[in-house]
Amino acid sequence: MSEPSVSAASIRLPWRAGVGLKAEHYRVVLDTRPEVGFFEVHAENYMGAGGPPHRYLSAIRDAYPLSIHGVGLSIGADxxxxxAHLGRLKALVTRYAPGLVSEHLAWSSHDAGFLNDLLPLPYTRETLARVVEHLDEVQETLGRQVLLENPSTYVAFCESTYSETDFIAEIARRSGCGLLLDINNVYVACTNQRWDPTRYLDAFPLAAVRQIHLAGHADDADEQGRPLLIDTHDRAVAAVVWDLFARAVRRTGPVPALIEWDAAVPAWPILKAQAERADAILQASLPPVPQASRQSSRLAAMARG
Structure with missing residues (x-):
């Protein structure tokens, strides 16, 4: 298996559905070359210098576009x-030249160490300035635009002075970052915070969205018996999330969309079926082809024949 050179060119992700790449599926992907738009990996799983993960990823990168999704930069940390972590990310991005690079609107580090979680932020002017400063540093270091993902949240901060959608819009405006719209996170956060998910999407800065994520969640209840959703990524996308996805792409038009399934990883055909469903919704979001264009295409095909 050959590895891409450091000069490998980025391949733009198609307006198709992709799948999060898991070690369980390395061989089936390479042996069968399934018809999917792209694969996405978590950056931190490939920050070692070599070994089997890089050999497999290099071979898959030779055949498919790739996106890299980080979970450890702690963009919102105070x-x-x-x-060192940013340097490792830069080396990985240079090595694989992904079509997109993304991170989370969250924090996970403090003076005592690193927490294996994506923790929420208060939406204040101070937090906004810090997140923008960190994004500027990341984008300057990588030499490219980075996408920021909306969070799944379970609590709100009384000191917040922005709505979540206004806060994210202002980050994008000030930093020039793109946005990764996680539809499952929208539904989880809106259910837990008692927001209306359709109003949330209507208020979201959709013009800055460059990628969409879709995942599954678990249903639970809080101590008062109210619905509490957990962003588990361990099951199929829920029907209500598919509906919100269709609503979003009617506004954004087709963008690369990813099926995330990070725990209790199923057999490949189940993931492939989820990607096919996402592809069908993306295809339905395409504007109709004018009759004249269809006729021109038929005439061109006849001339070539």
């Missing part, structure tokens, strides 16, 4: 970014 402390400087980890320079």
């Amino acid at each position: 402390r400087p970014l980890d320079a």
Whole structure:
């Protein structure tokens, strides 16, 4: 298996559905070359220098577009970014030249160490300035635009002075970052915070969306018996999330969409079926082809024949 050179060119992700790449599916992907738009990996799983994960990823990168999704930069932390971690991310992005690079609107680090979680932020002017400063550093270091993902949240901060959608819109405006719209996160956060998910989408800065994520969630209840959703990524996309996805892409038009399934990973055909459903919704969002264009295409095909 050959590895891409550091000069490998980025391949733009198609307006198709992709799948999160898991080690369980390395061989089936390479052996069968399934018809999917792209694959996405978590950056932190490939920050070692070599070994089987890189050999497999290099071979898959030779055949498919790739996106890289980070979970460890701690963009919202009240402390400087980890320079060593950012350096490892830069090396990975240089090595694989992904079509998109993304991170989370969250924090996970503090002076005592690193928490294996994506924790929420208060939506204040101080937090906004810090997130924009960190995104500027990341984008300057990588030499490219980075996408920021909306969070799944379970609590709200009384000191917040922005709505979540206004906060995200202002981050995008000030930093020039793109946005990764996670539809499952929208539904989870809106259910837990008692927001209306359709109003949330209507208020979201959809013009800045460059990618969409879709995943499954678990249903639970809080101590008062109210619905509480957990962003588990361990099951199929829920029907209500598919409906919100269709609503979103009617506004954004087709964009790369990813099926995330990170725990209790199923057999490949189940993931492939989820991607096919997403592809069908993306296809339905395409504008109709004018009759004249269809006729021109038929005439061109006849001339070539």
